[in-house]
Amino acid sequence: xxxxxxxxxxxxxxxxxxxxxxxxxxxxxxxxxxxxxxxxxxxxxxxxxxxxxxxxxxxxxxxxxxxxxx
Numbered sequence: 001x002x003x004x005x006x007x008x009x010x011x012x013x014x015x016x017x018x019x020x021x022x023x024x025x026x027x028x029x030x031x032x033x034x035x036x037x038x039x040x041x042x043x044x045x046x047x048x049x050x051x052x053x054x055x056x057x058x059x060x061x062x063x064x065x066x067x068x069x070x
Contacts, residue, residue, distance in 0.1 A: 024062050031055050 020026055031052065038048040 021058055022062055022065070024059055027055050027058050027062070 034043075034048060034051050034055065037043045038045075043051075
């Protein structure tokens with residue numbers, strides 16, 4: 001019974017992660033939050049550039065997947 005519960009929770013966590021990395025709107029929100037952190041000097045230029053690149057790559061992958069699905 002406990003193992004089934006753990007498997008269920010793991011599947012739900014995976015679903016949430018997949019939704020987050022496949023939702024362009026959420027990624028854009030993260031980009032805006034990142035920009036704000038940078039403007040408020042909470043992160044360095046290097047941190048900003050690195051995280052921005054990752055988020056822009058996610059958006060590009062989402063768009064490519066949508067094109068391939070059509």
